[in-house]
Amino acid sequence: MSAFEAGTFVEKQVNEIRTLLGYEQALIACSGGVDSTTCAVLTHRAIGKRLVCVFIDTGFMRLGEPDRVVKTLGAEPLNLPIRLVDMRARFLKALAGLGDAEEKRKAFRGMFYDVFKEIAIKERCRFLVQGTIAPDWIETKGGIKTQHNVLEQIGISAKERYGFSLIEPLAYLYKDQVREVARYLKVPPEISERQPFPGPGLSVRVVGAVTEKKLETLKKASQIVEEELERLGPQQYFAVVLDDEDEEFDKVDRLVAVASGGLKVSKRGLKIRVLKGRATGVKGDVRAYGMVCAVTALTAEGSLYKPSLNVLTSTQVELVSGVSGFTRVVYRISDEERKGKFLVVARAIRTRDFMTADPANINWDALSRVSKRVMDECPDVSSVYYDVTSKPPATIEFE
Amino acid sequence: MYVPVVNLGGQYNHLICRMLTELGARSELISTSLTLPDLEERGARGLVLGGSPQSMPGDLDKLGNLPHLIGEVKVPVLGICLGHQFLGVYFGGVVQKAERPEFGPARVYVDIQDDIFQGVGCSFVAWLSHNDELVRLPAELEVLAHSRRCRIEAMKHRSRPIYGVQFHPEVVHTQLGALIFKNFLKMC
Numbered sequence: 001m002s003a004f005e006a007g008t009f010v011e012k013q014v015n016e017i018r019t020l021l022g023y024e025q026a027l028i029a030c031s032g033g034v035d036s037t038t039c040a041v042l043t044h045r046a047i048g049k050r051l052v053c054v055f056i057d058t059g060f061m062r063l064g065e066p067d068r069v070v071k072t073l074g075a076e077p078l079n080l081p082i083r084l085v086d087m088r089a090r091f092l093k094a095l096a097g098l099g100d101a102e103e104k105r106k107a108f109r110g111m112f113y114d115v116f117k118e119i120a121i122k123e124r125c126r127f128l129v130q131g132t133i134a135p136d137w138i139e140t141k142g143g144i145k146t147q148h149n150v151l152e153q154i155g156i157s158a159k160e161r162y163g164f165s166l167i168e169p170l171a172y173l174y175k176d177q178v179r180e181v182a183r184y185l186k187v188p189p190e191i192s193e194r195q196p197f198p199g200p201g202l203s204v205r206v207v208g209a210v211t212e213k214k215l216e217t218l219k220k221a222s223q224i225v226e227e228e229l230e231r232l233g234p235q236q237y238f239a240v241v242l243d244d245e246d247e248e249f250d251k252v253d254r255l256v257a258v259a260s261g262g263l264k265v266s267k268r269g270l271k272i273r274v275l276k277g278r279a280t281g282v283k284g285d286v287r288a289y290g291m292v293c294a295v296t297a298l299t300a301e302g303s304l305y306k307p308s309l310n311v312l313t314s315t316q317v318e319l320v321s322g323v324s325g326f327t328r329v330v331y332r333i334s335d336e337e338r339k340g341k342f343l344v345v346a347r348a349i350r351t352r353d354f355m356t357a358d359p360a361n362i363n364w365d366a367l368s369r370v371s372k373r374v375m376d377e378c379p380d381v382s383s384v385y386y387d388v389t390s391k392p393p394a395t396i397e398f399e
Numbered sequence: 400m401y402v403p404v405v406n407l408g409g410q411y412n413h414l415i416c417r418m419l420t421e422l423g424a425r426s427e428l429i430s431t432s433l434t435l436p437d438l439e440e441r442g443a444r445g446l447v448l449g450g451s452p453q454s455m456p457g458d459l460d461k462l463g464n465l466p467h468l469i470g471e472v473k474v475p476v477l478g479i480c481l482g483h484q485f486l487g488v489y490f491g492g493v494v495q496k497a498e499r500p501e502f503g504p505a506r507v508y509v510d511i512q513d514d515i516f517q518g519v520g521c522s523f524v525a526w527l528s529h530n531d532e533l534v535r536l537p538a539e540l541e542v543l544a545h546s547r548r549c550r551i552e553a554m555k556h557r558s559r560p561i562y563g564v565q566f567h568p569e570v571v572h573t574q575l576g577a578l579i580f581k582n583f584l585k586m587c
Binding site: 142283313352355389390392 | 408409410411413414417420421423450451452480481499500501502503504505526528529530531548567570571572
């Protein structure tokens with residue numbers, strides 16, 4: 001490993017890809033994100049027309065995303081030979097009935113490679129290029145969460161199981177370094193600066209069991225959160241949807257006591273829920289699939305208490321350290337709370353490399369605007385929360 | 400200057416290589432099976448032990464040749480997280496499950512402004528991720544820093560260039576992490 005420089009990196013990778021592929025064709029899985037697009041541009045530079053770019057519509061994409069991505073990748077200045085393959089029904093079926101985060105991720109990965117195996121046979125490609133980056137294999141290998149694009153690093157031979165060899169030019173880079181490469185390759189800013197979107201898409205933001213109704217609510221809520229938070233500049237910002245159901249938990253009193261001390265609010269003004277949905281975390285380099293603590297605090301007058309983010313994050317640290325079993329603390333931001341099937345959480349973080357992160361300091365005006373729009377536009381939602389958990393103990397995504 | 404990182408399987412081990420590289424050293428992840436002659440042949444001027452999902456002292460036998468290597472090595476050593484706990488246990492200290500584990504941010508107070516904390520000041524915010532912690536050190540090790548929840552956030556050997564930190568100076572959220580690595584590299 002030597003100090004990173006985008007130009008040197010590109011030159012070295014293009015040469016390596018050329019040497020490796022010779023006159024072979026290669027397939028690449030494009031999502032429209034910065035990693036896979038950068039990979040596609042690199043490989044396109046190396047082998048030109050012998051690259052086959054495929055965008056899979058899994059059904060777990062955001063509103064309008066498939067068309068937008070295919071248009072951007074296929075047009076000037078990238079001109080990638082991109083085609084869209086509609087696999088919505090198959091992915092939905094593969095995930096139906098699953099509630100556990102890792103089971104969902106593994107089912108997604110299985111379907112992802114089955115689909116590429118079919119395409120590779122049809123296109124006579126013996127190589128699949130993927131935009132796997134360092135956190136992907138680090139987290140999969142460490143057992144924190146299964147990324148959809150990691151096989152060889154955990155001992156699964158792609159060649160034996162799927163009939164193609166993998167090429168992963170970005171495997172040792174972090175997101176900020178990939179962005180440097182993207183800018184060097186003149187990838188348009190709408191992609192080079194785009195916030196990350198998970199490989200399994202919205203399936204990991206529908207916390208627990210996937211249903212069409214829940215997915216539909218999430219798509220709407222995602223759009224609102226993205227529209228409202230983008231200009232505030234967090235590195236990642238999104239919505240998740242959980243079932244509005246409580247878990248039985250015998251230490252709620254303890255949570256109330258800790259939260260009351262941290263927030264400096266009387267115990268009477270506090271309402272703490274332990275949700276049924278679970279969230280992935282990482283504690284001491286070990287995967288933690290923990291509980292979600294949902295905190296509401298009211299002022300003496302009965303209106304929503306709106307403390308600074310510092311107060312919220314230090315209360316989160318106290319809660320997770322003081323009562324074991326939690327990987328998330330979320331704080332209510334919607335003024336009202338009503339009967340509804342789902343609960344929406346907005347998450348926004350600050351990070352460089354996505355290995356550690358802290359909640360972005362979003363002002364209360366923006367938080368209130370987000371929650372009001374979600375309540376107005378998503379009729380099945382009971383209340384809206386903001387995730388105040390750092391990574392660790394949480395991961396960035398909920399699953 | 401070549402300063403490898405012993406890969407103990409933690410989430411940030413590869414980030415340590417990135418940090419050292421950005422500071423002008425040459426680095427890579429190496430296995431726990433490496434011996435002193437291997438290191439000398441490669442010209443290692445220092446050694447960093449990363450974090451790990453393992454637990455001390457129960458997993459001592461899973462650390463390959465590392466205990467042996469620490470007994471012989473002459474170059475400076477920096478242990479991080481589990482690497483720090485391992486060094487403590489190796490010299491006779493005690494690791495236990497933390498009563499109040501630390502995940503994410505915590506303020507670290509420097510007790511001895513030693514070479515490794517040169518220029519850091521009396522306290523800084525560091526990021527941590529640990530279920531266990533060192534609770535007792537033998538006479539040859541001394542405490543360099545603490546936090547509100549953890550008494551031994553950093554330590555050093557009294558006569559050898561061996562250091563341990565419970566927090567993660569390699570992650571971007573730890574203030575002045577690069578300065579701590581710079582201080583370490585100066586010794587190498």
